Each structure stands twice: as structure tokens, then as C-alpha cells.
Amino acid sequence: MKNIAVLMGGYSHEWEISMKSGAVIAQHIDTDLYRIYAVAILKEGWYYKDTAGERYEIDKNDFSLSVAGEKITFDCCYNTIHGTPGEDGKLQAMLELLNVPQTSCDYYQSAITFNKRDCIAVLKPWNITTGEHIYINQGDPIDLDNIIAAVGLPCFVKANRSGSSFGVSKVYKREEMTAALEKAFDVDEEIIIESFLDGTEVSVGVYQTGNKIKVLFPTEIVSENDFFDYEAKYQGKSQEITPARIPQEQMTSVQDITSRIYQILKLKGLARADFIFHNNVPHFIEINTNPGMSEESIIPKQIKASGESLKTVLTRLIEHTIKTHKK
Template identity: 55%
Template sequence: MKKNIAIIMGGYSSEFRISLMSGNVVFQNLDKEKFNAYKIHILEDKWVLVDENEEEHLINRHDFTVTLGAETLTFDCVFNAIHGTPGEDGIMQAYFHLMGIPQTSCDYYQAALTFNKRDLLSVLKPYGIKSATSYYINKGDKIITEDIIKKVGLPCFVKANKAGSSFGITKVYKKEEMPGAIETAFEEDDEILIESFLDGIEVSVGVIQYQGKTKVLPITEIVSENDFFDYSAKYKGESQEITPARISKIQEEKVVQAASLAYDILNMRGYSRSEFIFVGDEPYMLEMNTTPGLTNESILPQQAAAAGISLSQLFESAIWQALEEKK
């Protein structure tokens, strides 16, 4: 019997349009002989199933069902394609845990931890996973620019602590640019992470569970045409994403070890895509994404293709893994 799969997409953050793109790619690539796939838009003002005629049917949030005519539709599994809140920060994971419905991404604790860049890097540091020198600011804190620069130097990156797709990030070269960069970051989150600039090769490492085993995908080198890997570089083609990365064997071994170690330490499951910058041969972690982009142009699908894994195989494996764990 075919399984009913709810593909959740959208979300409450600046990334919701990108998430809709990812969710539609999942919908298009799921094997219709094995799955009944449904597009579920999770938006701030409504949760709805969007049918083939683009008509909306309200989701019952008490049990995550939907009424279609005389039928009440239930779901065997949820495919999580939401970037940002509430799909990447643990909220939806906790909800489905309470509902007893298996879902494809990591558990709620791991999602909340990895979505918080400051907490993630702090947890991994004792295990030898390196990160840039950093400075923290919360909304309402007194901001002393001289103290920030003394700690992290210039240039530096001012980031929203809990945001993705490079929203709320500014590269700061001069002291005078700091207030504007902080204001930009606060538009996305009430916590800020300011990091020293690391001058080196940037790579992205996908670690997934595939056919029941943890698998590190081919590494992608990121060469931005802009000052850094910003929104335009990620989504408007203003970058080169080279898979496999042009790095040495020792660099490859070290970054694979770091990405795998982080995945294991955190007791992860599902997809992860971690970003690193090399300082010499040493990889420094920037962040980990647990619901990475899934469009045809996104990095994780590119890495899967380089490993000989089609989109259909990639998505199907995640669903069967979630269903098996439910047993």
C-alpha cells in the first residue's frame, strides 16, 4: 500500500520562498508508484494542503489531518523541507514527536541546537572542532564597537545568530560600518554572532543517512563572485560550486573527520550540510544546516548527484529511514 507523505514547506522566516521551491522539488521527484505526496504549506497565518488545482484545505493542527470531501486524510510520514523557523529550529520536530508522526529531519533537540550558531559551536569546541574567534551581542546590550574590534579584528562578519540563507549577514571592514551591520542582523534575530574573518578555501560537507548508513557526500568548494557567500551568490548564480572540491588529501581527510564527528557527537539523523573554511590545512566550522536547500541548484543535491544518488533516491531513502525508526 502506498504511503501518504506530507511535504511541509514555507515557514515563518525570510527563507519561506526558498523552502517552497525545495518542497516542490521533493513533490516532483517522489515516486508516485510508492507514495501519495501532498504539498503542505506551513505559514504564519495558516497551515494548508495545496491540491493539484491550487485549492487550499485547512490542516487540523490538533492531529495533523485534513478533510478532503468526505475523507479525513492522515499521513504516514512528514518530509520536512522548511528552512528556518519552525522547521529547522525544532518546533515542528517537537510537534510531530507529540503527534507520533515520523519525520525526515533530525530530532527537536538537535534542530534547536544546530539552528543556534553560538550554541552549536560552543558544544563542538571541546571535541576539537575549531571555529573563528567570536563576540556575542543580544538585543538591549550595550554595544562598544572598540571592544568588538579588539576581540575579533577587522574585517569581521556580523551575523544573525538564528537565520539561514545568509540573511542578516554583513562583512565589516571599517569601524564606522559596525552599527549598520548590527542593525541589519537584528532585523533577523535578537541575538548576534560576530566572527573574525578567516582567509581560506570555503567548503560545504553533506552528511546524510542513506539506505540505513551514515554517508559523507563529495565535498563542494564554494567560490563566490561577491565579497562572501551571500544570498546572491547562493541563489542568483553569483558563485561557483565545485564538486569535488579542489583541496588536498589531508584537507579532505580533516574536514570529513570534523563533519562526521559533529554528526556523531550530536546524535544526528537525516540530512546535514556543514560549512567550513580552511586556515592552512585546518577546517574551521561556520555552521550546520539540518534542512538544507533541496532545489536542483542546491548544494546537497549536487553532492548527491556526484555520489551517484538521484533526487528520487535521496528523498525516498529519508522517508524509509524515518518510517523504519518509527517501528
């Protein structure tokens, strides 16, 4: 049997969400085919705990374990870390140097997609429609009038390299902007400010096995809060309707764009792209290359709506990763 490490945790605000995602992944991987090791990647250490609670540290020299005198190496790592170091390319680069396959996209693609403004910059020459944006680094002079003139009000202020809506504010008035900037700078030293797009919000899952890119049914997001914030995502303050209640023409359009983005960026593994239909045109917001996989998350619901089981999809992804890994 093949040994699979399910990587979870991370060093960011999202580590607890990642632990939930990892637990769901570990629960659904086919135990008839694989031995599963849930590996926490945390600031306090990298380790695996057995059913008795015994803790075994990962040997970072070759990403292996020693359990009861047996050295365990991994045929593949299922990477479900949100944020750094598992979604921004750092862990991917390390595993590539150690010749250990992992299911997420490669380090360069991870670095680009984790950085919202870099991702938008890469996609713009390919005529991917987005809103208007302003970028600010910590320490830059800030001219609120110029910001508002560029993106309008209301607008969103976001930490550039974060997920799960940490460091995000919706700003309606000029006097709210300073507090929103401070909130975002608490999470990241880079900020992206984007125009408000009025319309239906959808999220689209996508993955590749073999030569086929599979785009899942879009999910329509209807938040009870002012936008799809942390409460809406993880505490039930939203409706997530799959398939989205949009015309077939729009559904085909957003699925085609998702597939195109996946190909342009040369991604692999499961990803989830977010859009807003503004004036009936899908505007790209961002793409998550290690999307949430907890019980509350969108991707597992989309896989179910496609008529397949999460276990089957995970098997495909693991086998595709192992097969296509560059030795």
C-alpha cells in the first residue's frame, strides 16, 4: 500500500480551518488503497500523532517519519494547508527538492495565485475581466481621495496574501477607510483595494486528472452578512446553492473561463475560482489553489452535486499526482 501524508495547519490565521480541511480529507481517502498519516505543519512543529496520541516528528531532511523503529517515506502528500507555507509555494519548493510528490500546484504557480495582485496582473493580458484595483504596501503614502477616485465607493479593502476573509472590509464612506486599512495591515504588509461589483457571486471548483480538466457546477453564494465574510463562510451565515441559479449561458461562460484560467496559470490539483456577474459578465475575483475542504466548504458540495464521491476524486488526484511527478 502507498503511504499518503495529509498536510494540514500552516503558520497563518487560517491554520484552524486547514486542520478541519485536513481531517475531512483524511477521512475520505480510500483506506483500501492507502495508509494515511495526518501530518500537522505548525509553528510548534511538524508531526504525526497516532491513534494513541503518540507524537512523531517529521524528519525535514527527507520528509519522513520514524514510527516504532520503522522509517516511513511518503508516495504522495495531499496538501490542504491554507496560507503560508503550504499555499504560497514554500512547502511545495521544499518537497520538490526532496522529490516528494504533492497534490497542490507547483511552487511558482502557488506563489503567483496566493498573491492576489500578482495573479490579476498575470491574467490581464489574457483578457480575463476583473474590477478596478489599487495596491498599497505598508509604509506607502496614502491618499484617500486618489483611492476613492480610482475604485469608487463602496469598495473592498483586503489583505493581499490571505484567505478566509481575514483582513477584509467593505468600505462605504471615506472616514471608514483608515480603520479598514489598519485591519488589513494587521494581516499582511500588502493591501489590495478593489471596486465593488454588484451582481451574483459564484464559486467554481476545477481539477485535472490525465489530460482532462473537470470543471464542477458553480455554487451561488448568498450571504446573510454584508459580504461573504468569515461568519458567512464558516458559521452558517450564508446560503450556498449548487448548481447556481444562473442561466445556462452564464453557467457555461463561467465554467469555460475557470478552465481557461486553470490552463493559463498551469495549475494542478483542486482549485476554486471566485467570480461576480457584474452587468451579466463574470468578473474574476481570485483563485484558491488549496481551497477549503471542511464539512462547511464549497468543493465537497460541488463534487457531490456532480454525482461523484469525494473518495473517488481524491483517489484520482493522488494517482494523477504520483503518475505525473517529475522524477
